[in-house]
Amino acid sequence: MSEKIALVTGAAGGIGEAVVRTLAERGASVAAVDKDGHRLSAVAGKLAADGLRVRAFPADVTASAEAERLVANVEDALGPLDHLVNGAGVLRLGKARELADADWAATFAVNVTGVFFMSRAVVNRMVARRSGSIVTIASNAAGTARMDMAAYAASKAAATMFTKCLGLEAAQYGIRCNVVAPGSTETPMLTSMWTDEHGRTATLEGSPGAYKVGIPLGKLARPSDVAEAVAFLLSDHASHITMHDLTVDGGATLGV
Numbered sequence: 654m655s656e657k658i659a660l661v662t663g664a665a666g667g668i669g670e671a672v673v674r675t676l677a678e679r680g681a682s683v684a685a686v687d688k689d690g691h692r693l694s695a696v697a698g699k700l701a702a703d704g705l706r707v708r709a710f711p712a713d714v715t716a717s718a719e720a721e722r723l724v725a726n727v728e729d730a731l732g733p734l735d736h737l738v739n740g741a742g743v744l745r746l747g748k749a750r751e752l753a754d755a756d757w758a759a760t761f762a763v764n765v766t767g768v769f770f771m772s773r774a775v776v777n778r779m780v781a782r783r784s785g786s787i788v789t790i791a792s793n794a795a796g797t798a799r800m801d802m803a804a805y806a807a808s809k810a811a812a813t814m815f816t817k818c819l820g821l822e823a824a825q826y827g828i829r830c831n832v833v834a835p836g837s838t839e840t841p842m843l844t845s846m847w848t849d850e851h852g853r854t855a856t857l858e859g860s861p862g863a864y865k866v867g868i869p870l871g872k873l874a875r876p877s878d879v880a881e882a883v884a885f886l887l888s889d890h891a892s893h894i895t896m897h898d899l900t901v902d903g904g905a906t907l908g909v
Contacts, residue, residue, distance in 0.1 A: 671876035836902025869904035
């Protein structure tokens with residue numbers, strides 16, 4: 654990825670931060686984007702101190718005009734974008750029939766509408782250059798029902814299919830669009846779901862009462878595991894792969 658320019662949303666922590674580091678370590682100049690400007694500045698500063706080419710661009714991806722301005726600012730500052738990673742995501746738990754309007758709206762605003770706004774802004778610039786690659790970080794929940802995760806699962810399913818449709822339409826311009834679907838990954842989003850000290854064990858072993866199997870590999874994913882999958886799909890090593898959904902979940906969805 655030497656001399657490539659990448660934009661990564663959700664870059665202030667968890668998987669997003671790992672993606673930024675992984676791409677930068679491979680030689681890319683990375684625009685790190687997140688709504689949390691304070692955390693984003695800390696992450697970008699840490700990575701820059703390690704000698705990596707990372708710049709912070711605080712922005713709210715759920716606002717159409719702001720997404721367009723962001724992409725314009727990044728290209729003015731760093732150059733034409735080669736890669737986009739849609740990593741911004743939120744989780745709101747609750748029974749499907751009890752979800753608050755605000756939780757449903759917030760989930761779709763970030764997980765779906767943000768993906769749409771950012772992808773549209775970037776692809777419209779890539780078309781003229783007839784090259785580029787996009788990866789949307791979705792979830793294995795997009796294809797497997799989960800208790801208390803109706804909004805999250807539905808939003809990730811929507812983001813997955815949007816990305817594949819975009820990939821179909823953009824293929825004629827040499828643009829590839831793929832999806833990485835993580836399972837349980839060692840991030841604050843996962844640990845926020847644990848209610849007691851048995852949370853890790855339940856995640857690894859499964860929960861029959863919730864109709865959820867465990868993780869056959871017997872370990873949680875590290876953010877870097879997901880980042881490596883993202884980097885592969887963005888890279889020229891995956892030059893003939895598009896509209897693909899790469900699941901990174903240790904076998905938790907049994908290969909489905």
